[in-house]
Each structure stands twice: as structure tokens, then as C-alpha cells.
Amino acid sequence: MADHKTNKDQRYDRQLRLWGDHGQEALENAHVCLVNAAASGTEILKNLVLPGIGAFTIVDGHRVSGEDVGNKYLKLSCRTVLLNRAQATTELLQELNTDVSGNFVEENPDRLLDNDPEFFHRFSLVIAVQLEESTCLRLGSVLWNAAVPFLVCRTYGLVGYMRLVVREHTVVESHPDNALEDLRLDQPFPELTNHITSYDLDNMEKKDHSHTPWVIIVAKYLQKWCREHDFQLPRNYKEKEAFRQLLREGIRKNENGTPEEEENFDEAIKNVNTALNPSKIPTAVEDLFNAEQCENITSQSPAFWVMVRAVRDFVQAEGRGSLPVRGTIPDMIADSDKFISLQNVYRERALQDAAAVSRHVESHLQAVGKLPECISEQDIRLFCKNAAFLRVVHCRALVEEYGVDTVHKDEITSCMDNPDSEMVLYLMLRSVDCFYQQHSRYPGVYNYQVEDDIVRLKLCVHSLLQEYGLTVNVKDDYVHEFCRYGAAEPHTVAAFMGGAAAQEAIKLITHQFVPFNNTFIYNAMAQTSATFQL
Amino acid sequence: MADGEEPMALDVGSSGDWDGRWRHVQKFLERSGPFTHPDFEPSEEALSGFRHIHVVDMDTIDVSNLNRQFLFRSKDVGHPKAEVAADFINSRVPGCHVVPHFKKIQEFDESFYRQFHIIVCGLDSIIARRWMNGMLLSLLVYDDGVLDPSSIIPLIDGGTEGFKGNARVILPGMTACIDCTLELYPPQINFPMCTIASMPRLPEHCIEYARILQWPKEKPFGDGVALDGDNPEHIHWVFQKSLERAAEFNIIGVTYRLTQGVVKRIIPAVASTNAVIAGTVPSRENTALFAYVPLNNYLVFNDVDGLYTYTFEAERKENCSACSQVPQKLQFPPSAKLQEVLEYLTENASLQMKSPAITATLEGKNKTLYLQTVASIEEKTRPNLCKTLKELGLADGQELAVADVTTPQTVLFKLNFTS
Numbered sequence: 001m002a003d004h005k006t007n008k009d010q011r012y013d014r015q016l017r018l019w020g021d022h023g024q025e026a027l028e029n030a031h032v033c034l035v036n037a038a039a040s041g042t043e044i045l046k047n048l049v050l051p052g053i054g055a056f057t058i059v060d061g062h063r064v065s066g067e068d069v070g071n072k073y074l075k076l077s078c079r080t081v082l083l084n085r086a087q088a089t090t091e092l093l094q095e096l097n098t099d100v101s102g103n104f105v106e107e108n109p110d111r112l113l114d115n116d117p118e119f120f121h122r123f124s125l126v127i128a129v130q131l132e133e134s135t136c137l138r139l140g141s142v143l144w145n146a147a148v149p150f151l152v153c154r155t156y157g158l159v160g161y162m163r164l165v166v167r168e169h170t171v172v173e174s175h176p177d178n179a180l181e182d183l184r185l186d187q188p189f190p191e192l193t194n195h196i197t198s199y200d201l202d203n204m205e206k207k208d209h210s211h212t213p214w215v216i217i218v219a220k221y222l223q224k225w226c227r228e229h230d231f232q233l234p235r236n237y238k239e240k241e242a243f244r245q246l247l248r249e250g251i252r253k254n255e256n257g258t259p260e261e262e263e264n265f266d267e268a269i270k271n272v273n274t275a276l277n278p279s280k281i282p283t284a285v286e287d288l289f290n291a292e293q294c295e296n297i298t299s300q301s302p303a304f305w306v307m308v309r310a311v312r313d314f315v316q317a318e319g320r321g322s323l324p325v326r327g328t329i330p331d332m333i334a335d336s337d338k339f340i341s342l343q344n345v346y347r348e349r350a351l352q353d354a355a356a357v358s359r360h361v362e363s364h365l366q367a368v369g370k371l372p373e374c375i376s377e378q379d380i381r382l383f384c385k386n387a388a389f390l391r392v393v394h395c396r397a398l399v400e401e402y403g404v405d406t407v408h409k410d411e412i413t414s415c416m417d418n419p420d421s422e423m424v425l426y427l428m429l430r431s432v433d434c435f436y437q438q439h440s441r442y443p444g445v446y447n448y449q450v451e452d453d454i455v456r457l458k459l460c461v462h463s464l465l466q467e468y469g470l471t472v473n474v475k476d477d478y479v480h481e482f483c484r485y486g487a488a489e490p491h492t493v494a495a496f497m498g499g500a501a502a503q504e505a506i507k508l509i510t511h512q513f514v515p516f517n518n519t520f521i522y523n524a525m526a527q528t529s530a531t532f533q534l
Numbered sequence: 535m536a537d538g539e540e541p542m543a544l545d546v547g548s549s550g551d552w553d554g555r556w557r558h559v560q561k562f563l564e565r566s567g568p569f570t571h572p573d574f575e576p577s578e579e580a581l582s583g584f585r586h587i588h589v590v591d592m593d594t595i596d597v598s599n600l601n602r603q604f605l606f607r608s609k610d611v612g613h614p615k616a617e618v619a620a621d622f623i624n625s626r627v628p629g630c631h632v633v634p635h636f637k638k639i640q641e642f643d644e645s646f647y648r649q650f651h652i653i654v655c656g657l658d659s660i661i662a663r664r665w666m667n668g669m670l671l672s673l674l675v676y677d678d679g680v681l682d683p684s685s686i687i688p689l690i691d692g693g694t695e696g697f698k699g700n701a702r703v704i705l706p707g708m709t710a711c712i713d714c715t716l717e718l719y720p721p722q723i724n725f726p727m728c729t730i731a732s733m734p735r736l737p738e739h740c741i742e743y744a745r746i747l748q749w750p751k752e753k754p755f756g757d758g759v760a761l762d763g764d765n766p767e768h769i770h771w772v773f774q775k776s777l778e779r780a781a782e783f784n785i786i787g788v789t790y791r792l793t794q795g796v797v798k799r800i801i802p803a804v805a806s807t808n809a810v811i812a813g814t815v816p817s818r819e820n821t822a823l824f825a826y827v828p829l830n831n832y833l834v835f836n837d838v839d840g841l842y843t844y845t846f847e848a849e850r851k852e853n854c855s856a857c858s859q860v861p862q863k864l865q866f867p868p869s870a871k872l873q874e875v876l877e878y879l880t881e882n883a884s885l886q887m888k889s890p891a892i893t894a895t896l897e898g899k900n901k902t903l904y905l906q907t908v909a910s911i912e913e914k915t916r917p918n919l920c921k922t923l924k925e926l927g928l929a930d931g932q933e934l935a936v937a938d939v940t941t942p943q944t945v946l947f948k949l950n951f952t953s
Contacts, residue, residue, distance in 0.1 A: 013598045017795065017802035018696055043809065050805040051601055096604060177838055211733070331736055336783040339735040492816040499809030503697065503837050506806065513697070516840035527814060527833050529843040 008052075008099070015051050023510040024052065028099075030124040030509045031055040035109050035139065037062075037089035039489050040155045041129035043498020048505060049093050055101040056093070057123070060086035061108035113138050121146045125508055127501065129153050130489065133433040140165055140398040149508050152398075153501045156432065157485025159425045160497040160522030163534075164395045164504065164515055168293075170304040171391040172383055173512040179389065182326035183346075185219055185275050186233055189325065195345045196220060201250070209252055210260070211335040213342050214268035218275050221246050221268075234276055243276075244269050264333045281315065281323055282388055289315075291392075299368040303375045307383045308390070310360035314353065324353035324384040354384040395518035401534045407468050408534050415532065416472035422521040422530035427464065427474055428482045434460040442487035454483045493524045587623075588650070590635045590642070591616040596764070602805035639666060640942070647687070648673055654815060655691045660712075660719055661888060661940050663691060664856070667704070667712035668941035671857050674707045681707045692811045696802045699811040702832040702848065706857065709831050710848035713856035717883050718848075722799075737780060737787035741796040744775035763798035772797055810835055855885055855945055862947045864934065868924035872903060876919065879936060887938040894934050896927050903934075923949070 009016070016024055030053055034041050037060045045056055062085040086104035094102040105112070105119075109131065112119055120126055126143055128136060128150070136152060143150040143165070150165040184192060196219045201209065225234065225243055234243040247269050251259045288294060289312045293305045314324060327350025329343055358380050362372040383390075400406040415423035435443050435457055443453035458479045465472065500520065507515045519532045595603075595610045595618060605622045606615070616634035623632045635642075639662060647653070647669055657663050666689065675685040689704040691712070704711055729735070730742045749761050754771050762768050773793040780788045794800065814833055832848040835841075853860045866875060872892070879890045891905040903918050903926060905911045918926060928934075930951040935944045 007597065010597045011600050013601075013791070013794075014800070014803040015601050016791070017800065018804060046604060047805040047809050050604060095607070097600075098608075175838060177836075334735065335733050336735055336785070340784050492813055494813075495816075496810055496813030499806045499811075499813060500837065500841055502809065503804075503806035504841075506804075513837075514839040520841055522843075527830075527843070527845050529841065531840055 012052060019506075019510050019512050023512050026510045027506065028052055028054045031057065031122065032505065032509075033057045033059060033120065033123040033126045035059045035126065035128040036130050037085045038130040038155075039491055039494040040153055040497050040501075041127070042089050042093065043494050044127055044129065044153065044501045044505070045089075045093050046096060047498055047502030049096045049100050049102075051506070052097060052099055053509075055103065056090075057103040057105060058086045058090055059105045059107060059109055059112060060084070060089070061106060061111070062086075064088050109139060110135050113142065117142045118146075120148060123148055125149045125151065125505055127151045127153060127505065130155070132436060134437070137398055137402065144397045144399075151501060151505060151508070153497055154429070155489045155493045155497050156429060157482065157488050158490065158493060158524040159429065159485075160493050160500070160520075160524065161426070161429055162497065162501055162504065162516070162520040163398070163401075164508075164518045165398055166393070166395045166508070166515075169393040169395075169508060169511075169515060170302070171393070171507075171511055171514055172304070172386050174386070174389045174391045174514050175512065176389050180274060180277060181328075181330055182279070182388065183215060183275060183329065184279050184322075184325065185215070185222060186278050187322070188219065189349055191345055191349055192219075195342065196223070206252060206260075208335075208338075210262040210264055211333065211338060212264055213332050213334040213338055214264050214271055215275075215329065215332065215342060216338075217247065217250070217265060217268040218272065221250060234272075240272055240276065244272050247272070267333055279322055281321075285323070285388060285390055288390060288392060297364050297368060299370060301368070303379065304392075306361055306364050306375060307357070307380065309364060310357045310380075311384070311387055313360040314357045318356045319353065323387040324357055325349045326385055326388070327351070328385075350384065351381075354381045357384055391514050393515055393517050395515075404468060409468065409470060411532060411534065412468075412470055413472055415530075416470075419473055419475055422523055422528065423532065424474055424478055425521050425523060426519065426532065426534070427461070427470075427472070428478050431457060431461045431464050431474075431479075432482055432487070434464055444483035444486040446486075450483050450486070454479055457483055490524075493522070496522060496524065585629065586631050586633070588633045588635060589616045589619055590637060590639050591619075592636065592638045602803055602808050604805070639669075644669070644673055650687055653687060653689045655689065656693070657691075660716075663712050664716075664940040665942055667706070668856055668943055670704075670706040671711065672943050690815050692815050694803060694807045694811050696804070697807055697836060697838045699807050699835045700833060701811050701814045701835075704831070710850045711854060711857040713884070714851040714854045715832075715848050716886060734779065734783055734785060737776070737785055737789075737792055738796050740776040740779040740783075740785060740788055741772060741793050743779050744772045745797055748775050761797065763794070769794050769797060807835070807837070810837075851884070856941065862945060863950055864947045865950045865952050866923060867952050868928075868930075869922050871920055871922055872926060873919040875923070875934075876904065879938075887936070887940055890936045890938045892934055892936055894926075894928060894932060923951075 012024060019027075032045075032048060032053060032055070034045055034056060035058075037058050041058075045058075048056065064085050084104075084106045086106050090102045090104040094100065109128075113135070120139070120142055126139070126148055128139060131139070131152070140150055140152075144167065147167050149169065152161075152163040152165070154161040188196065196216055199212065199216050199220060201212065201217070201220055204212070221243070222233070225246065226232070229239075234240045247265060248259075251262050251265045253259050288308050291305075291308075293301065294308045294312060297306055297309050311323065315321060325346060327347045329346055332339065334342075354377075358377060361375055361380060365372050365374055401408070412423060412427070415421045416427075432442055435441075435453075438460070439456070443457045444450040458476070461474050461479060464470075465474070500522070504515050507513045516531050517533055519534045520529065521532070522529045591614070593615045595606045595613055595615055597608070597611050599606060599615075600608065600611075603615075605619045610618045614634070614636035616636050620632040620634035623630055639657075653666065653670065655663060655666055657666070670687050670689055673685060673687060675682040686705055686707055689706065690701070691704065692701040693699065703709070725739055725742055730739050730746060734740050734743060745761060749772070753759065755768065761772070769790070773788070773790050776788045776793055780786070814835075830845040830847045833843060833845045835843050850857070852858060853862070855862050864875060864878070866878075875892065876890065879885055879887045879892075889906040891907065892903040893900055894903055895901070902911065902915060904915045928949060930949065932949045934947045934949055936947060937944045
């Protein structure tokens with residue numbers, strides 16, 4: 001263990017506490033491509049450069065304009081007005097963190113797609129900002145075929161938009177906010193039963209009695225209950241209340257018959273509800289067991305799926321229908337010895353279960369001609385610890401969202417039951433894209449255009465709705481509003497989206513925490529947001 | 535809540551303009567729209583943006599700030615945050631003038647705060663937030679019981695913790711204040727002493743043992759030298775002692791990182807969450823600039839799983855001890871000891887005072903019943919804690935004045951005797 005931390009440890013301390021050293025390593029090995037160094041883009045990159053991403057490459061063919069300087073006052077200054085936007089932005093971002101390697105390509109993304117689409121294959125993630133619809137769809141297609149994750153981000157007036165496109169994103173460490181403990185009180189494993197049996201509550205010394213972990217107490221009384229109730233656990237509220245009463249009666253009394261203060265019993269009573277939850281495999285995990293990728297393990301199978309399969313095998317064999325034991329217990333009132341020995345019972349069982357899973361992993365790897373070292377013991381243990389929290393996210397291709405036959409009509413229509421739902425903002429964004437297709441510009445950019453563009457934009461809305469057969473009502477107010485925006489990119493909205501998009505990028509790179517699926521809309525007017533699957 | 539944030543400089547004044555500079559902002563100021571307030575007329579001030587900004591921050595820059603506080607660079611470590619932030623903005627944003635104050639917010643009085651149109655807070659403690667809240671409340675002017683709106687200074691408060699954050703707008707005297715929603719803040723984790731002293735189970739217990747019990751006893755760096763979480767040598771000492779303690783009880787998990795986290799009560803922080811909350815704050819300020827009717831005043835954000843925002847109207851508390859002007863009551867029997875009153879003031883969820891000082895007018899004179907923060911007075915008034923309210927000469931209906939670090943103003947309580 002290092003006595004004094006390295007400079008990097010110190011610098012990144014506050015974020016290492018969130019995603020750990022292994023998460024940081026993933027970040028430092030990543031190379032992100034930003035297409036368009038508009039304000040939203042530089043905000044996103046700033047939030048990736050600061051935490052120490054390995055490298056970034058900006059693709060942008062624009063020159064810096066007066067508008068850019070007005071919008072990114074922290075990034076550019078007057079002297080850079082003559083430079084190309086990609087270079088100017090790269091230099092300023094580099095300054096934020098010298099560990100990061102910054103590159104730029106002064107080229108229009110359309111030209112790159114024409115001449116060298118494979119340019120994009122090298123990146124861990126591509127982020128496109130303020131990109132025209134046609135280029136976006138082209139880029140989306142290239143990236144989908146190369147299985148490179150794609151994050152589209154837009155700031156349009158007071159509306160923010162993000163769309164994630166990724167074939168399959170697996171998450172082992174989802175870090176759920178409120179996870180239930182894995183105590184197995186409803187079906188204790190043999191070592192736990194033995195440990196519980198070693199306690200003789202009735203004949204203990206007073207001090208021991210009041211410092212016995214609540215888990216032991218509940219387990220003991222559960223044994224008693226089961227003997228008297230035909231081996232059925234307390235099921236409904238009435239029975240659970242009766243069980244709680246049983247615990248209350250177990251509190252030692254003093255010479256006068258008044259119950260002593262035994263906080264561990266109070267804890268036991270408080271935890272009855274959750275302690276008696278059946279140890280079930282979550283549906284999300286069952287779905288993974290039933291997935292095609294789990295059923296057919298090949299030499300191409302990612303480690304994630306090999307481990308899912310191994311856990312499934314475990315569940316069907318050694319696990320007897322249960323996942324590997326997690327191995328952690330919450331803190332509880334107890335003396336050190338009793339707590340540590342209880343903790344060790346769970347910990348050792350978890351190691352045992354992980355070893356069994358490991359054997360299944362090995363046999364699958366061997367079966368497809370791969371070495372067992374491919375998947376480390378550490379990874380297997382981490383996987384087992386998180387077995388109940390595994391998540392897989394699929395964010396479908398843009399071409400499906402845009403396809404007349406594959407559009408998610410129902411989702412759109414049902415959201416629009418409320419005509420002020422954030423869905424209307426999505427429809428407006430699609431409409432301004434139609435407008436751009438027709439007029440090679442966005443509506444209302446110059447004052448003199450606003451009034452006429454309202455009529456034109458309304459036509460776009462109608463044709464969009466007709467094309468997709470959407471019988472929804474888009475209020476005129478929104479057409480009005482989107483003309484007013486004039487495709488502006490206000491910095492406050494860009495800052496918000498920059499933070500939001502950067503965090504999703506970090507989730508994609510570290511494979512920790514769960515990314516959104518798949519469309520996020522931010523309404524900066526009302527400061528509300530929504531996520532849709534489109 | 536996390537470290538103080540750098541200020542958000544808003545769009546600036548008309549000197550130093552160039553072509554296209556205002557194109558993004560102009561659209562909102564000059565064009566009305568269906569969602570703008572019908573009575574809105576952009577003022578000269580709004581059009582020119584916020585030119586003058588004062589920044590108050592008592593901290594110096596630490597290397598661990600650099601992962602997210604983007605106004606600072608490695609070369610700035612050790613320098614006052616307020617001064618470096620001001621220099622950065624003043625040199626890069628023409629027409630903007632930032633005045634730094636390398637001080638605690640409590641070092642300024644009403645005359646300082648009165649000059650501002652708006653206050654934005656990114657404070658790192660609830661105590662500090664309550665103090666600022668109390669300061670702005672004390673500036674309110676009432677004419678015949680009616681609040682004079684020109685005395686209202688809006689307070690925008692933001693905070694983050696890991697992937698969670700919130701931002702709220704407070705119009706003192708009109709909307710919910712910090713104290714109105716005190717119960718929303720989660721309680722701080724403090725381990726019971728008996729666990730730390732004799733029954734450790736977690737690595738954290740071992741660390742607290744070294745910090746709370748061993749350090750004062752062993753004085754490893756000399757008499758009267760307090761444990762400084764920013765001193766690596768101090769942390770190293772705590773770390774070693776914690777390892778020894780843990781070994782004694784077969785507890786695993788003590789690391790240097792955990793030690794530092796526990797001693798300094800470190801809250802994880804990243805650039806992205808801070809950017810999101812910082813992005814909402816100017817929107818709230820700009821509701822005036824952009825002419826939108828300000829809606830719900832409290833926004834929460836969480837991006838652990840997807841992205842989640844929720845905005846609601848925090849409601850004023852009818853009998854809020856800070857902003858309601860309803861006299862606070864203390865109900866105790868005359869036989870109650872002063873100690874009980876003290877405990878009530880600190881433990882009650884709506885009050886949560888830290889070290890209240892209690893005074894009363896007795897026989898025409900102002901008498902300090904108990905004061906903790908000055909050692910000599912604490913010693914002198916300590917015997918009062920064991921005396922009953924009756925013994926102290928207090929009467930039914932008497933007013934007690936309570937001062938505390940959580941408020942710049944004294945809070946008046948009315949003492950009601952119960953039987």
C-alpha cells in the first residue's frame with residue numbers, strides 16, 4: 001500500500017471514490033472522437049479531459065466565428081478568431097489536463113465519410129454535436145456496422161437532446177442506489193445454518209445476548225417459527241407481525257419483569273420485512289440467462305456472456321436455484337467477534353461460490369479453444385458479487401428510429417396524450433431537420449425570416465406527422481417557439497448537456513453505472529427532462 | 535454537499551463587442567414568444583448582462599480540486615480560489631469585472647450583502663447555507679407587516695454529491711427558505727462512541743478510533759496540534775494506527791484512501807455532475823433575462839441509472855424558525871433542567887442548532903445562561919445546565935434569545951411552562 005499517493009491519485013481522488021482505479025484505467029485507455037467543436041461539444045470534452053480521458057480527436061472543418069467566441073468565452077479569445085475551430089479548441093482543452101492527448105482533424109465529417117469512413121473505427125466512442133441529420137445518419141450507419149458506440153448531442157435553443165446508439169452495452173457494476181442485502185435467511189446455506197446452530201440464545205450471558213447480530217436472532221426465531229408452522233415462512237402482514245411479536249418476547253427481562261434495552265433485538269424487529277424477502281433471481285438476470293448470447297458460447301463471445309453462462313450453470317447446479325452468495329453484510333449492533341465471524345461465513349461462502357463459477361467459466365473457455373487466463377479470478381469474483389445487478393443495454397440504430405415501418409409509433413402517440421410532454425420537443429427537432437433538408441438552413445436564424453418560417457416550419461411538422469402516420473396534435477406555440485430559437489446554442493443549455501453527455505460517455509467507457517436508453521430530452525424552459533426509447 | 539463551485543460569469547457588457555458575439559443571446563432578449571411573460575421588457579441591465587461579480591471563498595486550491603474545478607491549473611495549487619478565479623475570468627472575458635474576497639462569508643455584514651441583486655451559492659456545508667439564508671432574511675424590510683419586494687435578494691443554491699445534485703431558487707420572505715426544508719437533508723453519519731471505543735466492526739470504526747481517541751491521547755505531533763486532514767503525515771499516522779486497531783479485531787478494509795475519506799468526510803465529486811448543476815443555475819438567474827415565468831423552485835438531478843430530474847415547489851414551513859416570523863415556542867415544565875432545553879435546540883429536526891448560546895433578560899439585565907463557544911464563559915455558565923428553569927429565575931412567557939452559528943440573527947423563543 002502506497003504511503004503517499006501519487007500526484008494522479010491525489011488529482012483524481014474525488015472521482016476514484018466513484019469508479020475506482022479500474023474505472024480510471026478504462027478512462028485512460030479510451031480515445032474519444034468529437035465531431036464538431038461547437039459549444040456543446042467543447043463542454044462535453046472539457047468534462048472528459050478534466051477526469052483524465054486518454055485521448056480525444058476533434059473533427060471539424062469550420063473556422064472560428066465571432067459567434068463561437070461569444071458562446072465559449074472561457075475557451076476561445078479574440079486572437080483565435082482566424083484559426084480553424086478544431087485546432088483552437090484542441091489547444092485550449094489540452095491546457096486543462098496535460099495527461100490527455102489531444103488531436104484534431106480539420107475536415108468536414110461528410111468528406112471523411114466519403115473518403116475514409118474507416119477513420120472512425122479506431123475510437124472507443126464517437127460523439128457528434130450539432131450535426132445535420134443526413135450526416136448524422138451516415139455516420140450512425142458506419143459506426144453501427146463497426147460496433148463503435150455513438151452518442152448524438154444537440155442544443156437547440158432552450159432544448160437539449162441526446163441519443164445513444166450502441167448494439168450491446170454490458171454493465172457488471174451498475175452500483176444500484178438501493179440494493180437489498182443478500183442474507184439468504186429464507187434458505188440458509190449449510191455453513192450459515194451451522195453457524196446459527198452454534199448460538200444458544202437462551203443460555204447466553206446478558207452481554208452476549210444483547211450483542212448478538214440481528215441476523216442470528218432472526219434466523220434462530222425463524223427456525224422456531226418454522227417448526228411450529230409446518231416449515232412455512234411468515235407470509236402475510238399478520239404472520240410477520242406475529243413473528244415480530246415472537247422476537248419482542250425474546251428480549252431479556254430484568255428481575256422486575258421489565259424488558260431490558262437490547263438494541264440488537266430492536267434491529268431484528270425493524271428488519272423483519274426485508275429479511276423475509278424470498279431470495280429470488282431478479283427478472284433482469286433471468287432474461288440474461290434466456291438470451292441467445294448466453295445460450296451459444298463461441299470463441300467470439302465477450303467475457304461478460306461467458307460469465308453469464310457460467311453463473312447460469314452454477315444456478316442450475318451448485319447454486320440449487322440461487323445466484324452465488326454476494327458475501328457482504330450490512331453493519332449491525334454486535335460485538336466485534338460475533339460480527340466478524342458472521343461476516344466471514346458469508347465471505348467464505350461467496351469465495352466458494354465464485355470458485356464454482358470459475359470452474360464453469362474454465363470449461364466453457366476450453367470448449368471453444370481459449371485459455372482459462374482469458375478471464376481473471378478477480379473479474380469472476382467481481383461478476384459474482386454483482387450477479388444480481390447485471391444490466392445489458394441495447395440502443396437501436398438510427399435507421400430504425402427513422403424508418404417508417406420501424407418507428408415507435410405507440411411510444412410517441414401515448415406520450416403525446418399530454419401535448420406538452422417533452423415528446424413534442426422531439427417532434428419539433430425532427431421537424432426543424434426536415435426544414436433544413438428543404439431549405440438548407442434552420443428556421444428563424446435571421447429576424448426577417450422568423451414570421452415566414454413559422455408557416456414553413458408548420459408545413460414540415462405536418463408532413464413529418466403524415467409520413468409516420470402519427471395522429472398527434474403539435475400546438476402552434478411550439479412551432480412559434482422553435483422559430484424564435486433560430487437554432488441558437490445558448491451556453492447554459494450547452495453546459496447542462498455537456499455535463500449530461502460526458503457522464504453518459506464515462507458510463508460507456510468504464511462499463512459502470514447504467515446509461516440512458518435511448519433518447520434524452522432536456523427542457524431548459526421548465527427545467528424538466530424525459531427519457532424515451534425511440 | 536461538495537466543495538464550493540467557481541462562479542458562473544454570465545454574458546457581459548457592451549464594451550468589447552464584436553460581430554456576432556451576441557447572436558445566441560439576442561434571440562431571447564429581443565424576440566417575444568409564446569412562453570414568455572407578456573409584461574416582460576428586457577431592461578438595460580438584462581441586455582448588458584451581469585458585469586460586476588463578487589466572489590467570496592475562504593479556501594485555497596488543492597490538487598484534488600483539479601479534476602473538476604476548471605478555472606484552476608496545477609500552478610495555482612496553494613493560492614486562494616477567489617483570487618485565481620477572478621484573475622482567470624477578468625483576463626479572458628472582456629468587459630467582466632470580478633472582485634475576489636479570500637474570506638469566510640461570515641466575515642461580512644448586512645452592508646456588504648445589501649449591494650447585490652442576486653446571490654449564488656455553491657457552499658460545502660449546511661451550516662454555511664443556513665447562515666447565508668439568515669443573512670438575506672435579515673435584510674427584508676416590512677412596511678406595516680407587508681414585505682417590500684425591493685428588499686428581496688434572490689438566493690440560488692446548488693450542491694452536488696457524486697452523481698447527484700440539486701439547485702433551488704429562494705426568494706427570501708416569499709418562497710421556502712433553507713430552514714423550511716431542513717428535514718430534506720440526510721443526517722450526518724456519526725458512529726456511537728461505544729462502538730468506536732470497544733466494539734469496532736468496520737474499518738471506519740478503526741479509523742475513528744485513531745482520530746477521536748488515540749490522537750488527543752498520544753499527541754503525535756506535539757501538544758495542542760490538531761489533526762489536519764490535509765497534512766499527509768497526519769493522515770499517514772491515523773492510517774497506521776487504524777491498521778493496528780483493525781488487526782487486533784481481524785477487520786479488513788482499512789486503506790489510505792478510506793482513512794482520508796473518513797477523516798476529511800470526503801464527498802466524491804466529478805466534473806460532469808457539477809457541470810449539469812452549474813448549467814441549471816444560470817437558467818434560474820436567466821429566467822429574468824430570458825423572460826420565462828419561473829416555475830417550480832427546487833430541482834434534483836441523479837444520473838446513476840440513466841438521467842433523472844425532478845422539479846417541484848418546495849413549500850414554506852408555517853412556523854419556520856428562520857423565515858416565518860412566528861415566534862418560536864419552548865414548552866418545558868419549570869422543573870426541567872437547562873440541559874434539556876439545550877438538547878432540544880440541538881436535536882430537534884427543524885432546529886438542528888450546533889452550539890446555541892442562551893440568554894435571557896432577568897431583573898432588567900441581559901444574562902447569559904449558557905455559552906459554549908468561549909471557554910471561560912462555558913466554564914462559568916456550565917453549572918446552570920444542571921439547574922432547573924425555575925431555579926434560574928425564568929418565568930412563564932419569558933423570552934429567551936438564542937444565538938448559533940447556523941444563523942446571523944438571534945432567534946427569539948417564548949418559554950411556555952407546562953405542568
